[in-house]
Amino acid sequence: MKQQTALIPYLTKRYLRFDKSQPFISIAAILAFAGVAIGVMVLIVAMAIMNGFDKDFERKLFTMNYPLTLYPKVSQGISEELLKELESSFPHLLFSPYLRTQAISKSGDAMEGAVVFGVDFEREKQINEVIAEALKESEISGRFDILVGSELRNEFFLARDSKLMLIFTQLEPTGLSLSPTMKRFDVKGFFRSGLTAYDKGYIFASLEAIRAIKKKEEGYYDGIHVFAKEPMKEIDSIRAKLPLEVGIVGWWQQNGNFFAALQLEKRALFIVLMLIILIASLNIISSLLMTVMNRRREIALLLTLGATQSEIKRTFFRLGNTIGLSGIALGVLLAGIALWVLSTFPIISLPADVYGSSKLPLELSWIDFGMILLGSTLIVLLSSYYPAHQATKIDPLSVLRNE
Numbered sequence: 001m002k003q004q005t006a007l008i009p010y011l012t013k014r015y016l017r018f019d020k021s022q023p024f025i026s027i028a029a030i031l032a033f034a035g036v037a038i039g040v041m042v043l044i045v046a047m048a049i050m051n052g053f054d055k056d057f058e059r060k061l062f063t064m065n066y067p068l069t070l071y072p073k074v075s076q077g078i079s080e081e082l083l084k085e086l087e088s089s090f091p092h093l094l095f096s097p098y099l100r101t102q103a104i105s106k107s108g109d110a111m112e113g114a115v116v117f118g119v120d121f122e123r124e125k126q127i128n129e130v131i132a133e134a135l136k137e138s139e140i141s142g143r144f145d146i147l148v149g150s151e152l153r154n155e156f157f158l159a160r161d162s163k164l165m166l167i168f169t170q171l172e173p174t175g176l177s178l179s180p181t182m183k184r185f186d187v188k189g190f191f192r193s194g195l196t197a198y199d200k201g202y203i204f205a206s207l208e209a210i211r212a213i214k215k216k217e218e219g220y221y222d223g224i225h226v227f228a229k230e231p232m233k234e235i236d237s238i239r240a241k242l243p244l245e246v247g248i249v250g251w252w253q254q255n256g257n258f259f260a261a262l263q264l265e266k267r268a269l270f271i272v273l274m275l276i277i278l279i280a281s282l283n284i285i286s287s288l289l290m291t292v293m294n295r296r297r298e299i300a301l302l303l304t305l306g307a308t309q310s311e312i313k314r315t316f317f318r319l320g321n322t323i324g325l326s327g328i329a330l331g332v333l334l335a336g337i338a339l340w341v342l343s344t345f346p347i348i349s350l351p352a353d354v355y356g357s358s359k360l361p362l363e364l365s366w367i368d369f370g371m372i373l374l375g376s377t378l379i380v381l382l383s384s385y386y387p388a389h390q391a392t393k394i395d396p397l398s399v400l401r402n403e
Contacts, residue, residue, distance in 0.1 A: 007307060011315045012322060015291055025294060028287035033327045035280025040331025040376055043273040045338050047368045050266050052361030057195075058259070064198045065251040066127065067231035068238065070224040074245045077220035082246065086224075089241055093228050096123040097221040099210040104167040105148075105203065107156035114152075116166065116203045118210025127227035130193045131204060138189025144209050146185040149199030150192040162187050166203070168213055181213055270371070277376050280327070281383035284320050288387030292316065292394075299394050309392040316391045320384025328376050339364070 018026045072078050078097070087095055099118035104111050121140050125132035134147055138160070148158065158164065168181040185205065193199055211218070228234040231250050239248050252259065292299070299312055339362055342348065348360045 007302075007311055008315050008318060012318050015295070015315075015319050016322065025287055025290045028283050028290065029323055032280055032283030032287055033323050033330075035283055036277055036324050036327030036376070036380065037330040037334060039273070039276035039280050040328050040372065041334040041338060042276060043270070043372050043376075044332065044335035044364065044369065045342075046269060046273055047266075047372065048335075048339055048362045048364035049360065050269060051365055051368060052363040054259075054262050054266065055363050056361040057262070060194045064128075064130065064193050064195065064202070065254055066225040067228050067251055068226035068235060069249050069251075069254075070226065070238075070242070071247050071249065072223065072245060073247055077216070077222055078224055078246055080219040080221075082243070083221070083224060086238070086241060090234075090238065093226055093234065093238075094123075094127045096120065096127050096225045096227075097207070098124075098223055098225060099207060099214060099216060100222045101210060101214055102169045103203070105152065105156070106165040106167060107158070110156060112152060112155065112200060114166070114201055114203050116168075116205055116210060118205050118207045120207055121204075124204070124225075127225060130191050134189045134191035140188055140206065142186055142188075143206055144183065144185045145188040145206065147189045147191055147204040148187055149202055150190050151196050151199035152201075152203075153187075153190050155200065158187050158190075160187065160189065170214060183209075183213060185209075270368075274375055274379075277379050281324065281379045284324055284380065284383040285387055287323070288316055288320050288384065289390065291319070292387055292391045296394055299391060303394070312394075313388045313392045315388075317384050317388035320387060321380060324380030324383065325377070328373065328380065331376075332373075 016029075070078060080097075083095060083097055086093075096119060101116050101118075103114045103116050105114045119131075121131070121135060125135050131147065138147065140147070146164065148164065152158070156164070163184045164187050165182060165184050168183070170181045191199070191204075193202075210216075216222075226234075226238070226248075232252070235248060235250055242248060302312065303309070342360055343362050346359070
């Protein structure tokens with residue numbers, strides 16, 4: 001039994017050697033090996049880049065959209081009493097009430113639409129790291145001091161302590177007509193979220209300033225931002241404490257379509273790049289079939305000398321797996337080297353004004369890595385099975401009589 005089982009590794013090693021009499025067979029095997037390796041490497045690197053961009057956008061959206069947001073279902077707003085009650089019931093969470101309004105920012109002849117938030121800066125910096133970073137270099141002390149985004153600063157050529165005119169949608173009666181509310185604010189600092197839409201369109205002012213402009217009743221807010229480390233788990237417990245006139249929404253619900261599109265794009269890329277491995281596996285099939293055809297007399301002789309069909313099948317199955325799985329192993333090694341080079345050296349530099357960072361984001365999840373290995377292994381196993389099965393269909397008597 002040991003002699004019979006020793007036949008499989010012996011034949012596998014023999015058939016892996018470069019055959020000078022039939023070089024095309026060996027070249028096909030080498031191409032299959034290289035194709036699988038390159039396919040796995042490209043797939044791993046592409047998934048790391050795609051996942052890196054996804055996570056980078058997710059972190060930026062998470063910061064500026066906040067984990068959870070309470071919103072009123074009635075015009076009056078959310079009361080101060082509810083805020084205090086929630087802070088008492090959930091001491092591990094952080095709350096930041098806000099007022100919100102639309103405005104047009106104007107500097108000279110240039111104008112830009114804006115969403116203006118009135119916030120308590122002491123509360124806000126605890127839940128928003130972008131605002132916290134901006135406040136390290138700025139001091140908001142006056143009633144009409146504001147923070148603006150870096151994109152708006154560049155567009156309007158703003159400097160610290162400069163003036164910025166805001167034209168609000170609130171209308172005031174002036175004689176026989178209505179005119180919008182206009183107010184000059186003192187620009188005290190700048191924030192940078194990394195997303196142009198926020199850095200150009202968001203402005204942060206004090207609660208008192210926006211309350212005065214909106215003529216909002218004291219003790220009521222337009223909403224409350226909530227920071228939670230696990231918002232998906234906290235949302236239901238918070239919802240149970242809310243009255244009917246107050247709703248709650250998570251950041252993943254506000255941006256559901258965006259992340260669904262990213263996931264669809266990621267799956268499509270995975271499938272397309274997996275085709276590279278599938279095409280490379282065709283070389284495994286062709287090289288094994290050529291080996292079977294070239295070794296017909298040898299296989300027939302082995303069968304007449306006592307080798308079983310199972311041993312012949314397992315020999316060619318192992319031969320295909322050796323080529324394919326070693327290609328996968330080399331692909332993983334090359335991918336690791338490529339990811340290290342890309343993360344260490346600035347080979348690919350991104351425009352910082354578009355992506356918020358010039359460094360290429362790389363983040364390979366264990367799920368993606370496992371799916372790549374699983375998919376590649378299944379393709380290699382299936383590619384090795386058919387030629388191995390064909391090898392067992394050789395008729396020893398017919399081959400030895402005619403060949």
